[in-house]
Amino acid sequence: MNKNVGQSVNRIDAQEKVTGKALFNADLKFPNLLHGKVLHSSIAHGKIKRLEVEKALKIPGVEAVVTGQELDYLGGEALKDMPFFAKDRVRYYGEPVAAVAAVDYETAVKAVDAIEVEYEELPAVYDLDEALKEDAPVLHPDLENYEHIKACQPKAGTNICNEFITEHGDVEKGFAEADYVYEDEFTTPACHHAPIEPFSAIAKIDEEGLIKVWTTNSSAHRLRKDLCDALRVSQNRLQIMVNYIGGSFGGKGGLKVEPLAIALAQKTKGKPVRIVYTREEVFTATLTRHATKIKIKTGVTRDGYLTAKSIELYYDTGAYSEKGPTVLIQGCEAAGGPYRIPNLHIKGNCVYTNKTIAGAYRGYGVIQPTWAFESQMDLLAERLGIDPLEMRLKNALEEGDPNCLGNPVYGVGLKECLEKVAREINWDQPAITDHPSIKRAKGIASTWEPTKTPSGSGVFIVLNFDGSVNISTSSSEVGQGSRTVLAQIAADALEVPLKLIDISFPDTHVTPFDASTTASRTTFHMGNAIIKAANDIVKEIREIAAEMLEVAPEDIILDNATAYAKSNPTQVLSYKEIIQAVYGAGGCILGKAFYYPAAKGAGIYGAPSVFWMFGAHAVDLEIDTETGQVKVNKVAAAHNVGKAINPLNVIQQIEGGVVQGMSNCLFEEIIRDDKGRVVNPNFHDYKIATAADIPEITPMIVEQADPKGPYGAKGVGEPAINPIGVAISNAVATATGVRLSHMLLKPEDLLSKLKEKL
C-alpha cells in the first residue's frame, strides 16, 4: 500500500549521527590492540635494492614487521597485479613497502622510521601519452602472467592493462550519411574522493585460523572474495565486518589497508592489529579518479541528428589495475551519450602510469565521457546554429529506444529532465548582467549512467514472533541512506510499520552475498532481493490467515502488520496472532532471496546494464573576465530515479552530486612534482568546495518507472555528479566564447584563453 515508499521519512540513523554516537570503524575498541603503521615508497618507480627491518624489530614494543619480500599474494578485482606490499619494485609514490605493529602508535611511527630502504630508481611515466609510447618504461613486465577475468584484456609488453572495443551498426556508413563530421578531443584530470573518514582496518587471526577484519570497506563480500583469492583461504575462514562508513564515493571498495593489517596480524599470535591511515596516506596511498583523454568523432546531419560516433578513450589507471579495467568498460559503454546514435565504434585503453592507483569514483568512469560528449554536443549545436537544448531534445533517447550499444532502454525520462531544468533555469530568457567585466550565461548538459551488470544481492529476512523484522543484508551505509531506503522497501513489502524493521550491518559470516555497495545499485538490487524474500513471508502469512479466516489467500488484505479478509474487514488478525497460531510455542517466518538480473553464465560486466539512469543539469552563472573566476548562481538538476523511495534522500543525493561535481570541475587537482610525488595531500592544499561555494540548487525528481525496479526505482547516487561540470563549462563558453577542453576551469586557464581571444 506504499505507506513508506515515496515518503520522505527521516533517516533511521539520523539521531545517532548528529549526536556523534554512531560507531565508525576506528571507534571500535579491542583488547591487546596493536597499532599498525605503514612505510610507503618515497619514489615513483624503482627497484628495492636493500630493505632492512632489524633496527625496527629491536625497538621495544614492536611486535611485528612485515615486508613484501616474505609475501606472495597478488590482489585485484579484474586483474591480479597488486602485491600487498611492493615485492622487488615500487611503482608509485606512496606504495606500501613494509609495515610494523607496535603496542602504541608512537612506537609504530618510530619503528617505521627505523626501517632502512634503498632504491634503484627506474625511469617513471606519469602521463597517458608517454605511457602509450612504444619505448615507454613498462610498469608490469609480468602482465601476461597475471590472472584476469574474461572481461579484462591486458596487452602484454605494453602499459595497457585492458583494451576494450565495442561497436554497433556501421560507423563508416554512419559518417558517410552525415552532412558534417567533427572530431574533438577532451581531457579530464585525476581527483580525490575526499571522504571525511580515513581508511582503516583491524585484523585479528583467531586460534583456529579464522581471519577477522573490521574495516571501512564499502563492499564486504567483494573484499572477502578478493582477500580469499589472494590468501588462498576458503570464504568461510575469513570474516569481514563493517559499521557505518564516513563517505566512500567509490573509493572504499578495494584492497587497501585490509591486506596490510592481515599481513601484520598473521605475525602477532592472535593480537588484533589496527591501521588507520593519516590524511596524507589517504591521499597518496589509496585511490584517485582516472585522468582521461577522450577523442570523439561525430557525424551529424545539418538539422542536428547524430548519425555516427567513433570514440577513443584512454584511462590513466596509475600503478596497478585495481578496478581500472571495469571502470574503463563502463566509461566506454556510456561514452556515446544518452542519444539515438545508430552507428558507434568505441575503443578504450586502461593504461598504467607511475601514480597512485585510479579506481572507482562516483560515476565509475562516466563523468569523463560525459564531459567529452556534452562539451561536443554544445560545439555541434554552435557549429550548426541550433539551440543546445533543442540539439539534445532532437537526439534524446526515449522509452524503449535502442541505445548506442543497440540495447533498448526503459525508465528513460530524459526529455522530461531536460525540459524541467530548462524551465527552472528560464532557458528561454536572456541571462542579464549589468556589470561591464562580468559575463553571464546559462548552460545545460545531460548524462546517463549504467550499473554494473550482472551483479547479485542476497538477503535473509526474519519476521519475528511479535511481528517485528530483522533483515540480514550486506549493503553498506556509506552515508547514502541505504539503511533507511531498504527499511522503507521492506516495510511496504511486508506491510509492517517502519519502526518494526531492523537492518543489519554487513558481516560476511551471517549476512549473505552482495556484490558491492557501488554502481548506484543498492536500491535496485537489494530492494528487489528484499521484495522477493518478503514474498516468501507474505505468502506464508496469507496462507495462515486465509485458513484462520476461512477465505482464499487472494482475499486476504495485509495492512500495518495485520491481516483481514476483503469480505470482512472487521475481523483483524495481527501478525503476532498469525505466527502464534502456527508456532504457538515460539517461532518466526523466514524469507530468503538472491536477486541476480542476468542470463546464466554472464561474468563480471558480461551483460548489458540492467538499468540506465538519466538526468540533466542546467546552470546560470557569471564569469568575471578580469579574474577568470566563475560564480554559479543557480543549478537545476533533474534525475529520473524511476520512483523516489525516499524523495528527501533522493534530493540529498542530487544536491551532494551537484556540489561534488561542481567542486571537481572548479577546484580539484592532485598536484605532483616532477618526481611523481603528491605535493598537496591534505585539505589545506587540495581544495574542495566549501559551504560558501555552494549555489542555489533546485533538485528535481522525475519518476518514469523502471519496469524491473523495486516499485519502479533505480539509482541516482552516481549520475548526480556527472553533468554539472560540463553544464558549467558550456555556460562559460556561451558567456565568453572560451571553452577549455580540460575538465578543470582554473581561473588562470580561463583568463589566459580569454586573453588569447582578445
Add this chain to the structure above:
Amino acid sequence: MNKNVGQSVNRIDAQEKVTGKALFNADLKFPNLLHGKVLHSSIAHGKIKRLEVEKALKIPGVEAVVTGQELDYLGGEALKDMPFFAKDRVRYYGEPVAAVAAVDYETAVKAVDAIEVEYEELPAVYDLDEALKEDAPVLHPDLENYEHIKACQPKAGTNICNEFITEHGDVEKGFAEADYVYEDEFTTPACHHAPIEPFSAIAKIDEEGLIKVWTTNSSAHRLRKDLCDALRVSQNRLQIMVNYIGGSFGGKGGLKVEPLAIALAQKTKGKPVRIVYTREEVFTATLTRHATKIKIKTGVTRDGYLTAKSIELYYDTGAYSEKGPTVLIQGCEAAGGPYRIPNLHIKGNCVYTNKTIAGAYRGYGVIQPTWAFESQMDLLAERLGIDPLEMRLKNALEEGDPNCLGNPVYGVGLKECLEKVAREINWDQPAITDHPSIKRAKGIASTWEPTKTPSGSGVFIVLNFDGSVNISTSSSEVGQGSRTVLAQIAADALEVPLKLIDISFPDTHVTPFDASTTASRTTFHMGNAIIKAANDIVKEIREIAAEMLEVAPEDIILDNATAYAKSNPTQVLSYKEIIQAVYGAGGCILGKAFYYPAAKGAGIYGAPSVFWMFGAHAVDLEIDTETGQVKVNKVAAAHNVGKAINPLNVIQQIEGGVVQGMSNCLFEEIIRDDKGRVVNPNFHDYKIATAADIPEITPMIVEQADPKGPYGAKGVGEPAINPIGVAISNAVATATGVRLSHMLLKPEDLLSKLKEKL
C-alpha cells in the same frame, strides 16, 4: 554419503579451548565499561521498609543506582511473577534488591555497601509440606493477577504456581486388575548446577534506543522474547549476542543478570554496564534444581507386570516460578517411567518457598521421578521376588508401544540398553568381596526423557561462491559440542567437506529464532532445520548441474563439493563451477528453514514429546558398613541416541552425565541455616565429585533410529544424568538391605540406617 555423520571428528573448537584462547562473555572488552554490582537480600522473606541509595550515589565514580521501586517489569517464561529487583518485598536470601554501576569494580562494591536497606521480616517457609499447608505464608498474594501461558495453572491464594493433572486409561480399573498395589514415597534434594563459568552480562543502550546484551545465556531468542515482553519493546529493538558458554546444565537459560545490567544501562547514557556474578552470587542468586516429594502408588500382577500407577509430585520451585511450571510438566509426563503402563494418573504441584529459584537443570524435572520410579521398581522386584533386570525387561517399552501417556514411542531401544549394561557389568555373576565389613553389589536403573514440544528451530545457510558454507544458527555451544555436531550434519547434508563449514554464534539480529539450547533438543531440532535448509541448496545445485551435464536432476550425484552424473562419473563439476555457471559475476545459493514439529496451534508444552530418549545404567559398587562410604567400582551406561552423529561426543556426554549424576547422589547438598541463608555457597563447602571420585565408566551407544531424527539422531545430554544415582541406591540396597528414600546417600545417613537394621 555420511562421510562426517557417525565419525568421531575432533571438536571444531578443541584447539581454541585447550589453548585458553576461546572467548567467553566476561573476556569481552568494551570502551567506557562500567562495572555493575548487585545488592542482594540478606533475609529470606520480608517487606522493604526503607531503601536509601543517596550515600551510594554520592561516591565518586558511581554512575547509576537502580532499585525495584522505580521499575515495573515482571519476567518469567510461563508465569510473569518475577521483578527485576525486589519491589516492596523480598522472597529469598540472595534476591536482587538494588544495583550500582561504577567506573571500577572496587567503587561498585563500596557503593553497594553504602546502600541502606531495612526490612520488616515476614514468616518464611522453606519446606514443601509447610508451604502447602492452609495457613502457610503466601509468597505471592498477587498470583491471580500474573500473566501466564495456557500450560501453567496457578492456584490463587496458595503457594502453588502450577498444578498439572493428566491421566491415561482408568487407574482405578488398573489397580483393581493388580494382584498387589504398593505405595511408596521418595524425596530429592535441591542441588546446584556448578558451571565453571559464572553468569555475566554486558548491556548497552545505543543512541537509537537499541538494547544490546552480551550474555552467558544459553537461549538467546527465549531471552530476547522474555526481556522484550517485560520491557515492552519490540524484538527488533533488543539484540542478544552469545559467545562460548562455560557450562550451563540448564542453569543459564533464564532472566538472571541480563535484566539487572539493562536496568543499569538505561541510566548510563550509552555506556555499557557489565555484571559478572561472584561464585557466591551464582550459588545464592541464580538457580538450583527442584527439591521434590514424589508419591507413587503402583498396581502390579504377581508375575511382575505393571497395571496402573497413580503419582503425586511436588516440586519446590523457590521464590519465583522461572521455569518451574514447565519443569513440573516434563517431570510429570516422565513420572510413569519407560514402561508399559496401561492406566496412569498424575497430579503435580509446583510450589513456592522462600528459597533461591529452582528451575531448569539437566534432566528438566526427570531425574527426580527417575529416582522415584526406579527405586520403586527395585522394591517391587524385591517384593515379588523377581530379578530387577527381568522386572524391567518384562515391562520395558518397545518400538511403537504407547507410552504411559498413551502416545506411541519410536526409537526406543530400551531393552538393548538394559541388556548391554547388564552384560557389561556381569549382572549374572555374583559381586564378590572378601573384606568383612565391606558389602558389594550391583544395581541397575533405566530412564527416559522427553524433549520440550513443540519447539522451533530456524536456520539460514549460505553456500558461498567458492563452495564453502556459512550457517546462521542461534544454537549455543555450552560445551556439549553442538557446533561440531551441527557442522557434521551440514557437511553431509550439503555434501561438502567439514572444514568448509562455519557455524555462527547466536546473535538475535541475524541468526534466526531457536527455541532454546536445552531439553537435549539441538541435534534433533536444529539438525532437522539444517537438513531442510540444505535441501534448498542441494536442489538448486542439482538443477544447475543437471542442465550443465544434460541429465535429469535425479541422476546427479553430489560428493565432496562436486557434482557428476551417475552415467558419467568422469565429468565432475565443482560447486564453485556450478555456482559460477549461473552467477558468474559473484553470488551464492541460499537455504532457509524453520523446523517446528507439531500440529498448528500447540503452545509451550502443548504437544506430546516429539521424541523420547531411553537409557540404562548399571553399577558395581562397594559400601563400607563401618563408615557408610560408597565406592563405585564400575559404571556401564547405555543410551539409545538414535544415531550417534559424533560417537566421541556422545561418549563424552554420557561420561559427563554419569559423573554429574553420581556426584548429585553421593555428595551434593545446598545447606541453609534456620533463616534460609545458604551456608555453603562455594566450592570449598559445596562438594562435587572430583577426578579422584570418578569410577571406571563404560559408555555404550545404542542406535535404534528415531524416524523423525536427522539421520535418525536424537538427544543424549539430559538422560545421561538420570539413572546413575538410583542405580547406585539400588546396588546399596541389594548389598545392605538398606535403602534411602531421599536422593542423597550421605554416609552418616546410610550408617544410621545400617545401625537401625542391626
